[in-house]
Amino acid sequence: MSTLSNEVQEIFSEPGCDKNRGKSQKERKEGCAKRLQPGAAAGGCAFDGAKIALQPITDVAHLVHGPIGCEGNSWDNRHAASSGSHLYRTGFTTDITEMDVVYGGEKRLFRSIREVIEKYNPPAVFVYQTCVTAMIGDDVEAVCKAAATKFGKPVIPVNTPGFVGAKNLGNKLGGEALLDYVIGTEEPEITTPYDINIIGEYNLVGELWQVKPLLDELGIRILACLSGDAKYHEVASSHRARAAMMVCSKAMINIARKMEERYEIPFFEGSFYGVSDMSDSLRQIAGLLVQRGAPEELLERTEALIRREEAHVWGRLQSYQQRLSGKRVLLITGGVKSWSVVAALQEVGMVIVGTSVKKSSKEDKERIKELMGEDAHMIEDMTPREMYRMLKDAHADIMLSGGRSQFVALKAKMPWLDINQERHHAYAGYEGMVALVEQIDRALYNPIWEQVRRPAPWDLQT
Amino acid sequence: MAAVTRSRKSCTVNPLKMSQPIGGALAFLGLNHCMPVLHGSQGCTAFGLVLLVRHFREAIPLQTTAMSEATTIMGGMENIEQAILNIFNRAKPEIIGICSTGLTETKGDDVDGYLKLIRARHPELESVAIVYVSTPDYKEAFQDGWSKTVARIVEQLTEPTATKLANRINILPGNHLMPGDIEELREIVESFGFDPIVLPDLSGSLDGHVPDDFSPTTLGGTALNDIRGCGASRLTIAVGEQMRAACEVLQAKTDVPYELFDRLTGLEVNDRLMGLLAQLSGRPVPSKYRRQRSQLVDAMLDGHFFFGGKKIAIGAEPDLLWGIGSWLAEMGAEISAAVTTTDSPLLEKLPVEEVVIGDLEDLEMRAVGCDLLITHAHGRQMAERLDLPFVRMGLPTFDRLGAAHQLTIGYRGTRDLVFEIGNVFLANSPDHTPDTRARVEREIDVRTPATAH
Structure with missing residues (x-):
């Protein structure tokens, strides 16, 4: 555990992070994430974050060492796409039992790595530590090392039990695993200046x-x-x-x-x-x-x-300007993407009536101010109830957010578009912006809105 | 009679199973003004939440005690206390349902003990019911979490009564019944003049409706007063073997006898239900159901051609596997591969050679050459690899609309299933080509004239 806590400390004092640079020594030690509030917390754990960061590597086996909750409840639930192997979408887990909890799960983990290699022969196996197996003291690093020697294949420990912190910390710890065990271990066939x-x-x-x-x-x-x-x-x-x-x-x-x-x-x-x-x-x-x-x-x-x-893209976007100009958007995202989406929407004349900045750095916020003006409505933390009211009272025409708040908008009978990981359309690149605007247009002008907002006949005043 | 085997692998590949705590949380989601909480790391809740949101396409109230490494080692009392207070102050629920997870069970938190202390410290919590269930992830499965949670709700919240109400019946549905099924069952029972209490009632909370205002807790589901009043019913009707524990707890506590239907998919089982309700009520079976029975019989006559001899691979939790598997056998189909998640006394009675407690990799190995795959949405990858027609059943069904309203029980639900699955067979029936005739080696070759001796 000591190496893990060192790694966590190192991430908390990451010099490349804008937020960190603005902190005192003491604040840095306390860590990035706000202390989670029992009964009022939302979001994934560090394991979730590591998995999000690494699972898009398509040709390796991602093996989760833990009870069924960690993988069984969550596998194959993201839309990271592959041009080749589909092995990354296969759910591998040790699915530990009570016996493992009592006697330790290292043997099961070792045998699992062997089974995965024998059956699927991936170029590498990534092994994810979880809370329970960390609690009982299973040493994934040692097991991975032994397995790598025995089977002659890279077996990468990803030491991110959920309870060390939130999703974002897990993203970074996943990155550390790549830095420690993967990057620099092989050579490209050719290199180019490009x-x-x-x-x-x-x-x-x-x-x-x-x-x-x-x-x-x-x-x-x-x-x-x-x-x-x-x-x-x-x-x-x-x-x-x-x-x-x-x-x-x-x-x-x-x-x-x-x-x-x-x-x-x-x-x-x-x-x-x-x-x-x-x-x-x-x-x-x-x-x-x-x-x-x-x-x-x-x-x-x-x-x-x-x-x-x-x-080309301006030409295509212009055709939407007339339909979308002046439409009011409530933009609730993880924060990092806020300013880039803000700029894109303004390009077609939409008005951002509020944007979340929960996870944005100071510089992000400055940038939003630059884009939206001094009186930009930046939302630190909005409860679902407040979002619901804002939409219900029609202070916005559409909400763009992640799946978590989808039903807040839909139950208020307001258009909504998914711009987080469960979205079904690609919004990156020049064409992506056209796709985003096209989807917003479709959502706003769908004929259902008028129908679903009409009261039931028995609710009509006579 | 089936041989029940356990997959002997160390590594589970493509899990069929989901964990107990979210099975428990789902049961709590069937109670009105309730906030379920998982006592574990925040990830336990996040994963369960996403899973249920994608299946029901509804907001899911589900909280966490947000255990960290340090609080796990120190014990989770403080986190539980804070979670309860935060939820009580912000969401104002009538019921808080707490399920443990692998993390807090490994530490060995004495949550019942904590709750006594917390109640003693905070008299203001008197108005809220708090139910705790032990549901470690590393044991059993989703279905068991539901089963234990309903039993705990009954044990902790129902009250014995001196008198029984002649028209009051309890309905205890297993977790394989979706809101559409529960609605159907309630309607059937009501049509005999009864006033049923459904526990838990997902059809009230997760049937996909648009409420007039926002609620941080469940909105709809079994009311606390109705749970307390279950003891005044004359009978409990349960669906699914998983509900036996809750029925027995209720009977022991309140003297309400029970009638357990291990499934309600098929003709004969629904005849038994109708018979029971007619006898209890002293009323004839309503003409609507007589007509529906006749429609089911007709559907079976029309459809049986397409079911006969078909080989089917099913991956499902025990009660769903039992319900669908038994019914398919009654239609003339053959269960060629059956994989499930956890133990059940029903498994060995299934009309199949072997039932494996295992994963979708086990099912995939056995499903080669089958005519149909039935499992939850995670079957999509194997269906594609094996090029199998695929009907999604069970939770999670995240890549189709209307999972909450899939109807599989009653005469009407069975009739529709005959059509749905029969249509899949019809759509996939082989083309007729000049090579269709089976090539069998014949003893006498007539291609050349027989040579004279």
Whole structure:
């Protein structure tokens, strides 16, 4: 446990994190997450976070060491897409029994790793620690080491029992497992001056594929995406990239920063959401690659591509402007994406009547202010009841949020769109913005609203 | 008679099973103005929440004691106390239902003891009922969590009465009955003039309705007063072997006898239900159900062609497996592969050679060559790999609409199942081609003239 608590402390003092930089020594020691309130908490645990961060690696087996609740209740429930193997969607768990709790679960874990390798022969097995097996003292690191030696395959311990903290901490601990055991252990077949890593992109509903064709066109190769649609070998050899883009800062900043430190891979923080953010990200990728020695003509080609794509996308977005201009949006997301989505919606003339900033850093908030003006309605924490009232009283025309608050909007008979992990449409890239706006348009103008809001005949006053 | 075997693997692959605590939480979700709480890490609740939200497509009130590493080691009393107070102050529920998890059971928290102390410290909590159930994740399964929780609710909240009400009947549905089934059963019982109490009543809380205002607790479900009043019923009708424990607790505590139907899918079992209700009420079976029975008989006549000899692979919790499996056998189909999650006395009685307590990998190995796969939505990957027609049954069904209203009981529900599954067979019947005739080696070859001796 001591190594785990050291790792947790290290993440709490991550120098790359904007939030951390604003904290005193003491505040940092106390950790990032607010202390969870029993009876008033929501959200996933550290194990959940680690799984979210690593499960998009498609060709490895993800084996959960714990009771059935951890995997049985949650497997195959995200839409990270794969262009190849589907092994990552197979649920593997030791499903420990009471006997294991009494006598220890290490033997079962070892045998499980063997079974997985014999039956499925993946390039690596990722083993996730959970609360119960941590409590009974199962040493996953030792078991993984023994199994790796015995079976001649990487067996990666992911030591993130749920009770060490919240989902976000788990994202980072998952990243640490890659840094400690995977990255730098293999070599790419070839390298090019155009090799990049994309860090913190999970390829949910295939979003990476909205972006990859553009990079392909520029001759830029994604050496590894961490971790969307990634193969083990790509992650293991990702240390040879020339530059990196960090997509979801709160989730994997430790990977980006440590790869810069260890392998001198410069990175920038960018977003694929919103037209200008998308262009900016392409520019920065090209810029970093040129800095690292790629031919300078890449910049010009990148600008040409941006001009072409922007002209095309503006043309398509314009056709929505008339229908969407002035519509009021309540935007409740994890926070990091707030500002990029805000910009995109403003591009078609929509008005953001409120946005959540629960997980946003100071800089994120500054950026939102810049975009939305000084009187931007930033919501730190909104109870479902308040959201319901706001929608019911028609202070917004549509809510964009994650699945958790879906029914708050729908029960208020208000349009709603999923912009979190359970969404069914890809919103990244230039085309993604058109898709987002198209979905908003469909939601707002669906003919059901008028019907469902009409009172039942027996409720009509006579 | 089936041989019941346990998968001998160390590693579960593609779990069929879900954990006890959320089975328990689901039972609490069938009570009105209730807030279920899992005593564990916040992830235990988050996973269960997402699972139930995706199945019911409803907001799910479910809280957590948010145990951390330190509080687990120190014991969870303080977290339980804070959770109860926070929920009491914010959500104002009538009932708080607490299920333990693997984490807090491993530590060995004495939650019953904690609750006594908490009640002594906080007299203001007197108005709220608090029910605690022990449901470690590392034992048993979802169905057991439901079963134990209903038994605990009965044990802790019902009250014995001196007199019984002639028209009052308790209905105790197993967790394989969805809101649509419960609605159907209530309607049947009411049509004989009874005034039933359904416990737990998911049809009140999770049937997908649009309330007039927002509620942080369950809205609809069995009212606390009705739970207390269960002892005044003349009879309990339970559906599913998993409800036997609750029936017996209720009988011991309040002298209410019970009649347990191990399933209500099929013709004969519904005849028994109608017979029982007619006899209890002294009323004839309403003409509506006579007509529905006739429709079911006709559906069986029309449909049996397509069921006969079909090989079916089923993965389901014991009571659902029993209900659907037995009925399919009654339609002439053959259960070729059966996998379940936990023990039940019904398993060995199933009309199948072997029942495996295992996972979907076990089912996938046995389902090769079957005509139909029936399991929850996680069967989608194996259905694709084996190219099997697939009917989703059980929880979770997260990739289809209307899971809460899937109807599988009563004459009407059985009739619709004949159609639903029969149509899958019809849609997948083989094309006729010039090669359709089976090639069998014949003894006499007539392709060349027989040679003279």
